[in-house]
Amino acid sequence: MEMQDTDSKLDRFLKKEKSYLEDLKEVDLKKNWVRFQQTEKVRSPKAVDYLFRPKYRFLFRAAAAAILLLVVVSGLYITTYLPTDHMVQACAEPGHTDFLLSDGTAISLNVGAVLNYPEKLKHRVREVSLSGEAFFEVKRADKSPFYVYVGEMIVQVAGTSFNIREDVSGSIEVSVIEGKVLFYPSGMEDEAIRLSAGQRSVYRADQQELEIEETASENFLFWKTGTLIYEDTPLQKVFVELELYFKRKIVMEDPEILKNRWYSTHQGQTLYEIIDELCLYFDLEWIERNDTILVQK
Amino acid sequence: MSKKPTANQAFEMLFNEYFRPLTVFAKQYVRIQEVAEDIVQDLFLYLHEKGDFDITKEGAAYQLYKLVRYRCLNHIEYQRIRKKQNPEIWTEAQNNPYDPLEAVALIELEHKYLQALESLSPKCREVFEKSRLEGRKNQEIADEMKLSKRTVETHVSNALKVMRKILKEYLRVIVF
Numbered sequence: 001m002e003m004q005d006t007d008s009k010l011d012r013f014l015k016k017e018k019s020y021l022e023d024l025k026e027v028d029l030k031k032n033w034v035r036f037q038q039t040e041k042v043r044s045p046k047a048v049d050y051l052f053r054p055k056y057r058f059l060f061r062a063a064a065a066a067i068l069l070l071v072v073v074s075g076l077y078i079t080t081y082l083p084t085d086h087m088v089q090a091c092a093e094p095g096h097t098d099f100l101l102s103d104g105t106a107i108s109l110n111v112g113a114v115l116n117y118p119e120k121l122k123h124r125v126r127e128v129s130l131s132g133e134a135f136f137e138v139k140r141a142d143k144s145p146f147y148v149y150v151g152e153m154i155v156q157v158a159g160t161s162f163n164i165r166e167d168v169s170g171s172i173e174v175s176v177i178e179g180k181v182l183f184y185p186s187g188m189e190d191e192a193i194r195l196s197a198g199q200r201s202v203y204r205a206d207q208q209e210l211e212i213e214e215t216a217s218e219n220f221l222f223w224k225t226g227t228l229i230y231e232d233t234p235l236q237k238v239f240v241e242l243e244l245y246f247k248r249k250i251v252m253e254d255p256e257i258l259k260n261r262w263y264s265t266h267q268g269q270t271l272y273e274i275i276d277e278l279c280l281y282f283d284l285e286w287i288e289r290n291d292t293i294l295v296q297k
Numbered sequence: 298m299s300k301k302p303t304a305n306q307a308f309e310m311l312f313n314e315y316f317r318p319l320t321v322f323a324k325q326y327v328r329i330q331e332v333a334e335d336i337v338q339d340l341f342l343y344l345h346e347k348g349d350f351d352i353t354k355e356g357a358a359y360q361l362y363k364l365v366r367y368r369c370l371n372h373i374e375y376q377r378i379r380k381k382q383n384p385e386i387w388t389e390a391q392n393n394p395y396d397p398l399e400a401v402a403l404i405e406l407e408h409k410y411l412q413a414l415e416s417l418s419p420k421c422r423e424v425f426e427k428s429r430l431e432g433r434k435n436q437e438i439a440d441e442m443k444l445s446k447r448t449v450e451t452h453v454s455n456a457l458k459v460m461r462k463i464l465k466e467y468l469r470v471i472v473f
Contacts, residue, residue, distance in 0.1 A: 009468040010461055013406070014429045020321050020400070020407045026330060027317040036312065036341055 086119040092132070101128070104139035105146065110165075110223045133165040135224050138179075149186070153203050156182040156192070163220055175200035175220045183210065219245070228266040228274070235260045235278075239295075246271040253296040257282060304348075311352050312341060318401075318408040319365050325397030326369035336368045362401050406467045413463040417456055424449055425456035 090099065092109035100106055102120045109115055113132025121127075122144075129149040138146045140159025148155040150164055153172050160179025166172045174183050176195045183201050184192035193210045195201055200215045219228050222245045230238055236258040239250045248271060252258055260282055266274050275286050275293060286295045316337060323333035340361075344350045351357060414422050427438045428449070435453070439446040 006461060006465055006468055010457070010464060013410075013464070013468065014460070018407055018410075020404045021411060023321040023324060023330075024317050024404075024408050024411050027320045027334065029313060029316055032316055032320075032334060032338065033309070033312055036338055036345075039338065040342060040345055 087116055088119050090115045090117070101126075101139075103141065103144075106137040108135040108224050110134060130164060131166055133163070133223065135161070135163045135221060137161040140179075151203075152185055152205075154182075154184055154186055154189075156184070156189075160197075162195075163224075165220070169205070171202060171204040173200060173202045173220075175215050177218065177221075226268045228264075228269075230262045230264050230266075232261050232263060234258065235262055235282075238262050238278075242271060242274065249292040250275075251292055251294050253294065257284065257295075257297075308345060311344075311350075314352075315358070315361055316341070317411070318404045319361060321404050321408070322362055322397055322401060323365050323369050325400060326366070327372055332372065333369075336372060337365060340364055340368060358405075359401075362398065366398060402467075402470065406464065409464055409467050410460070413456075413460050416459060416463070421452045421456055424452035428453050 090097065090107075090109060092111050092113045097109045098106065099109075101117055103126055105121075105126070107115060107128075110133035113130065113134050115128055115130050115134060117128040124144055126138075126141075126144055126146040127149065128147070131150065136146075136148065136157075138157050138159050138161070142158050146157045146159070148157075148164060150166050151170055151172050155162070155164060155174055157179065160181055161177040162179075162181050163175045163177070164172065165175075174181060174195060176197055176199055178197050180197075181195045182189075182192040183195055183203070184190075185203075191210075193201055193212060195212060198215055199212050200220070201210050201212050203210060216233070217229050217231070218225075219230075219241055222228055222241075228241070228245070235252075239252060239258070242248070243250050262278070262281075264277065266277075269277075271293075275295070278284065279286055279295065284295055284297060286293055288294070319337045319340070320330075320333045323336045324330055327333050327336065343364075352361075414425070417425065424438055424442065424444075427433045427441075428435065435446055435449045438444070439449045442449075
């Protein structure tokens, strides 16, 4: 029965028009088998795949876990142990002290000056606080302004060199050698004055407004450089500066003498040597009495 | 006596058994023989790399057709996107009015038939094709091929025996 059925079916099938036979004949099996073997050979060495096989996957997991752990631990270490905000206090030794901050800013402290600064300056804002006199050569970095907090004032710069002197009386003088400096009372940035090279400003507690003066010379850096330069300077001013820089009282008997003008460069000289030179030039004499130097005809 | 075939031999058998019908099947979707061959080649590479395809599992053959189908549909979708982006390179409308999955049984059957033909001796095949495909009389064939009528009859009956044996399974399933 079944045989018959199959036969009649086969018969019908053989008589039937073949829809796909020609298509099937067109597929070249041998050629495709060769092609497959060649492609398969090229793709066969699965060096990379190998590692991703389940057998090795745990290695990847372990490696990933190890890296994650490392990142977390080092992150914790950095945030807790690395001295990012660690403050350092520098006090000037006799003479003056030169040192560098972490950003490359060079600072000289005059006798008695105290500077507080972070061991590692922040990137956004570099901040230090000062009392006393110091000279700054701030490393240029436009995107991170440098702030010096001194007494009630703030000195803000990008990159310049300047000198700050704070008196015992609380007066604060900023003198700029190079670049530009903003000088303003704490919290009053709007009232900042802008000092350029060769200018200075003095803040006094009793003074209402800040004024900009021209600095005739760089003698204010005498404490650092030991150099005094006078070019056509009235003696009056010379004596005021000498009093200031050598911290001695100088008295002139005859005010007329003070109108004379003085040209000279004093490098590494003592006060006595300078006074000697002056007296020789103007035909004067001087005596020392109770820490005061008295100059007379 | 019956040695178990090695993995490579087994794969070659799988390839021989399915490459052609799968390609014809793919061609129903993609219309171009070369594209169909590429798709099926790619499928076999995939199967070979995966290495755990077992054709003896139930429904495995149907799975193969489905895999080809997905690949074809992907190809068509890819072409469609390309067509969207470059309408000018796509001229022929590719709408298929019927689902080639329905044709799988027939493709397989005709493939079996082709395999049966290929398994015959060349003479036998020639006689059989003349007899059944071209519908010629045995005497005509005998005259043309310079054989006795008897020989022609033997060839045809032998061929039918082979056909019956090979196609039996498939014929039982299919309904004309």
